Every structure is written in structure tokens, then in C-alpha cells.
Amino acid sequence: MILRYVRVETVAVLVTAWLAGALGLGLATDAGAVPTAALMALGALLGGLLLLIRHSLDLADRIGNLAAQSTRTFETVRRVEADSRKELKQTFGQMEALQNLNAILPTSDVLPATRGWAASPDLLLALVDLVITERPSLIVECGSGASTLWLALALRRFGIDGRIIALDHDPVFSGKTRDFLARHDVLDLAEVRDAPLESFSLDGETYSWYARTAWEDLAGIDLLFVDGPPAATGHQARYPALPLLNKSLSPIATIVLDDLIVPDMREVLPRWLDADPGFSSEILPLEKQAAVLRRT
Numbered sequence: 001m002i003l004r005y006v007r008v009e010t011v012a013v014l015v016t017a018w019l020a021g022a023l024g025l026g027l028a029t030d031a032g033a034v035p036t037a038a039l040m041a042l043g044a045l046l047g048g049l050l051l052l053i054r055h056s057l058d059l060a061d062r063i064g065n066l067a068a069q070s071t072r073t074f075e076t077v078r079r080v081e082a083d084s085r086k087e088l089k090q091t092f093g094q095m096e097a098l099q100n101l102n103a104i105l106p107t108s109d110v111l112p113a114t115r116g117w118a119a120s121p122d123l124l125l126a127l128v129d130l131v132i133t134e135r136p137s138l139i140v141e142c143g144s145g146a147s148t149l150w151l152a153l154a155l156r157r158f159g160i161d162g163r164i165i166a167l168d169h170d171p172v173f174s175g176k177t178r179d180f181l182a183r184h185d186v187l188d189l190a191e192v193r194d195a196p197l198e199s200f201s202l203d204g205e206t207y208s209w210y211a212r213t214a215w216e217d218l219a220g221i222d223l224l225f226v227d228g229p230p231a232a233t234g235h236q237a238r239y240p241a242l243p244l245l246n247k248s249l250s251p252i253a254t255i256v257l258d259d260l261i262v263p264d265m266r267e268v269l270p271r272w273l274d275a276d277p278g279f280s281s282e283i284l285p286l287e288k289q290a291a292v293l294r295r296t
């Protein structure tokens with residue numbers, strides 16, 4: 001109320017009116033100079049008091065706003081600090097994994113970027129570790145890229161008698177993957193198949209997944225890496241991988257499902273386990289989280 005109505009201009013008008021009134025009253029009543037001056041001074045005093053109160057309230061209001069702002073700034077700083085710590089830890093983990101990969105699999109040509117759309121170094125290291133320890137004969141990848149190259153490099157470096165078939169719905173990306181495989185001279189170990197997405201009906205739902213012609217000949221898959229199709233291609237886009245390729249898996253097959261940090265992708269895992277209780281899963285606490293499934 002005071003903040004709304006008590007303004008300098010209003011008070012100036014009131015005080016002026018008061019002064020004029022007091023002067024007029026003094027003259028009209030012949031009250032004498034001292035009482036008239038005292039009455040006039042009272043007006044000025046009341047005006048000053050009003051302005052002082054307004055100023056104090058204004059100040060209190062600003063202090064209140066400043067306190068709220070400081071609290072918000074403090075919370076933001078704390079959040080940024082926590083995020084930075086997490087990011088720093090994450091980046092160090094990825095650098096460490098990349099250094100590990102480079103030490104295990106030295107290369108002499110340009111390497112594809114990791115993270116983002118591509119698999120992160122921590123997952124690539126986990127995949128390479130699986131290749132070294134399980135020596136798969138047939139690796140199938142849903143979604144080609146950096147992972148295709150690192151898996152092929154692992155097969156070559158450890159003299160594993162295996163091959164990789166990577167499916168890709170996008171000819172631009174399959175082409176890029178082939179270029180990398182050629183530059184690293186591992187085209188004999190890895191094949192990228194163009195597999196445009198087509199419609200599949202599973203459990204009463206329709207999915208877009210890699211064209212049947214690209215994978216129906218596959219048998220005895222020892223390692224299945226599910227990193228495509230991208231989430232944007234449809235709801236639970238990776239779900240069809242297990243129902244459609246289950247019968248093509250070898251009895252000792254290992255399945256790796258990436259990107260569990262994406263809620264839509266995470267939902268695929270329990271659906272797989274419900275549909276085939278013969279599998280058990282382990283979550284790898286990686287940057288993008290992955291699940292490893294094996295037959296029990």
C-alpha cells in the first residue's frame with residue numbers, strides 16, 4: 001500500500017498543499033508566525049517521514065529479492081559444481097579407457113570419433129575385453145561405426161578366427177564405417193551390410209527393424225552387440241533384436257545392449273528377460289550404461 005501510493009511526487013503535492021493550508025490558516029486566524037511556522041514544519045516533517053518509511057520498505061523489498069536471488073545462485077553453483085565433478089570423473093574414465101584401447105590395439109591411421117552417437121570408450125573396452133576372453137567366431141552388430149572397427153582390430157590383434165557382420169540402416173554411415181575398415185585393412189574381418197528398416201509385427205506391436213534379407217542367413221552368433229537402430233526410429237526400436245535373432249544365437253552367446261540411460265532403451269531389457277527367462281543380465285555401470293546378457 002505504502003509502496004504503491006507513497007511516491008515523491010505525491011508527497012511533494014501533499015506537503016505543498018499542507019504548507020499552503022497551514023499558511024492560509026495562520027493568516028486567516030491571525031495565529032502568529034510561530035504557530036503557523038510550526039504547523040508548516042509539521043507538514044514537511046510528516047512528508048519526510050512518509051518518504052523515509054517508503055524508502056525503508058523499498059529497501060526491505062530489495063533485500064528480500066537479493067536473498068532469494070542469492071539462494072538461487074548458490075543452488076546453481078552447487079549444481080554446476082556437482083555436474084562438473086561428475087563430468088570430470090566421466091571424462092577421465094573415458095580417457096583412461098581410450099588409452100587402454102590404444103595400448104592393447106595400436107593403430108597407425110585415423111580413428112573414428114567415440115561418444116555421442118558412437119559407442120563410448122568404456123563400452124568399446126568392455127567389448128574388446130569380451131572378444132579377447134570369449135574369442136567369438138561370429139559377432140553381429142546392430143548399428144555400425146567405431147565399434148565395428150575396434151572389434152575388428154581386436155580380432156586381428158589377438159588372432160581370433162572370427163568375423164563381424166554389422167547391420168546399418170543408413171547407407172551414409174555404413175559407407176563411413178567401410179572406409180574406416182578399409183583404412184585399417186580389416187575389411188576381410190568385418191562386413192557392413194546395408195539393411196534398410198522394414199516393418200515387423202511382434203507381440204501385437206509393429207516395429208521398424210533391419211531388413212530380413214540382411215540377417216536371415218546368420219547362424220551361430222557368439223556376440224550380439226545391439227546399438228541400433230537409433231531411438232528416433234521408433235518406440236523401443238531395439239526390442240526386435242532378440243526376438244528376431246534369438247534362433248541365430250549360439251548356445252554360448254553373449255548379448256550386449258547399449259544406451260540403457262535412455263529410458264525407452266532401458267525398457268527393452270525387462271521385456272527381453274520376460275520373453276526369454278533363459279537369459280540373465282548384468283548391468284555395466286558405463287557412461288551410457290549397458291547390459292550384458294548370457295544364457296543361465
Ligand SMILES: C[S@@+](CC[C@H](N)C(=O)[O-])C[C@H]1O[C@@H](n2cnc3c(N)ncnc32)[C@H](O)[C@@H]1O
Pocket residue numbers: 117118119142143144145146147148167168169170173174227228229230
Ligand atoms: C548408436 S549408432 C551406432 C554406433 C556404432 N555402434 C558405433 O560405435 O559407432 C546407431 C546408428 O545411428 C546412425 N548414426 C551414427 N552416427 C550418426 C549421426 N551422427 N547422426 C545420425 N545418425 C547416426 C548409424 O546409422 C548407426 O548405425
